[in-house]
Amino acid sequence: MKNSVGQRGEAIFYVLITKFYGRDKPIFRPQFLGDKWQNVDFIVELEDYSGKIKPFFFVQVKSTKSGYTKIKQRLKVKVRKKHVLSLSSYPAPTYIVGIDEVSEEGFVISANGESLSGISSIPTDNPINEKTQNILWEEVRNFWENSEFPRFCSYFSDPEWKGAKQ
Amino acid sequence: MNKNNLWYIDQRAEYLANMYLSRRDDLIIERQNHTHDRGIDILIDICHSGTLTGRVFGVRIRAERSASHIRRVSHNLITYRYPVSTLEIIRDIPFPVVLLLMVMEDDSGYYNWINRTKLDQAVNLSLKTQSVPFERLTEESMNMLINEIDEWYERRIGNHENKRLV
Numbered sequence: 001m002k003n004s005v006g007q008r009g010e011a012i013f014y015v016l017i018t019k020f021y022g023r024d025k026p027i028f029r030p031q032f033l034g035d036k037w038q039n040v041d042f043i044v045e046l047e048d049y050s051g052k053i054k055p056f057f058f059v060q061v062k063s064t065k066s067g068y069t070k071i072k073q074r075l076k077v078k079v080r081k082k083h084v085l086s087l088s089s090y091p092a093p094t095y096i097v098g099i100d101e102v103s104e105e106g107f108v109i110s111a112n113g114e115s116l117s118g119i120s121s122i123p124t125d126n127p128i129n130e131k132t133q134n135i136l137w138e139e140v141r142n143f144w145e146n147s148e149f150p151r152f153c154s155y156f157s158d159p160e161w162k163g164a165k166q
Numbered sequence: 167m168n169k170n171n172l173w174y175i176d177q178r179a180e181y182l183a184n185m186y187l188s189r190r191d192d193l194i195i196e197r198q199n200h201t202h203d204r205g206i207d208i209l210i211d212i213c214h215s216g217t218l219t220g221r222v223f224g225v226r227i228r229a230e231r232s233a234s235h236i237r238r239v240s241h242n243l244i245t246y247r248y249p250v251s252t253l254e255i256i257r258d259i260p261f262p263v264v265l266l267l268m269v270m271e272d273d274s275g276y277y278n279w280i281n282r283t284k285l286d287q288a289v290n291l292s293l294k295t296q297s298v299p300f301e302r303l304t305e306e307s308m309n310m311l312i313n314e315i316d317e318w319y320e321r322r323i324g325n326h327e328n329k330r331l332v
Contacts, residue, residue, distance in 0.1 A: 008188040011182075011188060
C-alpha cells in the first residue's frame with residue numbers, strides 16, 4: 001500500500017515553486033488539477049502582474065528516487081513521446097519539472113515543442129531556486145504580453161451585460 | 167488548520183506538511199475535506215511492510231508566515247502561543263492527533279502531541295492561548311513520533327485484553 005503515485009513529487013513541486021525568498025508572497029500561484037487530468041498536473045498563475053491578462057503556464061511533474069545518470073548527471077525521469085506531443089500541443093507555456101524525491105530538488109525544462117521525442121532523463125541546469133523563479137516568471141509574462149489574441153465575440157455573450165471590456 | 171485566509175500560508179502549509187510526512191514510505195497520507203472543520207487536516211495510516219495496520223493518526227496543521235511568534239529554546243525546541251481553545255473539537259477524536267506548526271519563512275516544521283491519552287494533560291482548554299512546546303520535525307523525531315503512536319496502540323490492545331480476562 002502506498003501513497004498515490006506522484007503525490008510526494010507534487011507536494012515538493014508546490015513547496016519549491018511557492019518559496020518566498022524573502023518576498024511578501026510567492027510570485028506563482030499553482031493549482032493542482034487532479035489525478036484525472038491526463039496531461040498536466042498543475043496550472044500556475046503569475047502573481048503580482050498588473051496587466052490586462054492573467055498569465056499562466058502548465059506543469060507536468062515527474063518525480064523519481066532513481067537519482068542521476070553517471071556521466072552527465074541528468075535526473076532519471078521518463079516522459080514518453082506520446083506525452084511530449086500532448087504537452088507541446090497546449091497553446092500556453094508548458095514545462096516538465098523533474099523532482100528528485102530524495103534531495104527534494106526540482107528541475108525545469110521546456111515542453112513547448114522544441115523537441116518531440118520521448119526522454120529518459122532531464123538536465124539539471126535549471127533547479128527551482130530564486131533565480132529560476134524570476135526567469136520563469138519573466139518568460140511566461142513575455143509570452144502572454146507578446147501574444148496577439150483576436151477579438152473574441154462569443155455566441156453566449158449577454159447583450160444586457162453593460163460595460164465594454166477595456 | 168488555522169485560517170489565515172491566505173492561500174500561500176494555509177494551502178502551502180498543507181503541501182509542506184505533506185512533503186515532511188511523505189519522507190517516510192510507511193505512511194499513507196490522506197488530506198481531509200475542509201468544508202467543515204472536523205479537527206484534523208490530514209489522516210495518516212501507518213503501514214508495516216507495505217500493508218495497512220489499521221493504526222491511524224490525525225494531523226492538525228497550524229501555519230505561520232514567519233518565526234516572529236516563536237520563542238526558540240534550542241535548535242530543536244521552540245515554544246509557541248497556541249490558541250488552545252480551538253482544540254476543543256478534537257477532544258472526542260478516538261485516535262492520536264499531532265499538531266504540526268509549519269513556518270513559511272524558512273519551511274521549517276515542528277510538532278507536538280495535542281491528544282495523547284487525555285487531552286487535558288497536554289493543554290488547558292479553559293485558556294484562550296497557551297505556550298506550547300514544539301519539537302523540530304527531523305528524521306529522528308519522526309521516528310520517535312511513529313514509535314510513540316505504535317506504543318499508544320500497543321497499550322490500547324493490552325488494556326482491551328486485560329478487560330477480557332476480568
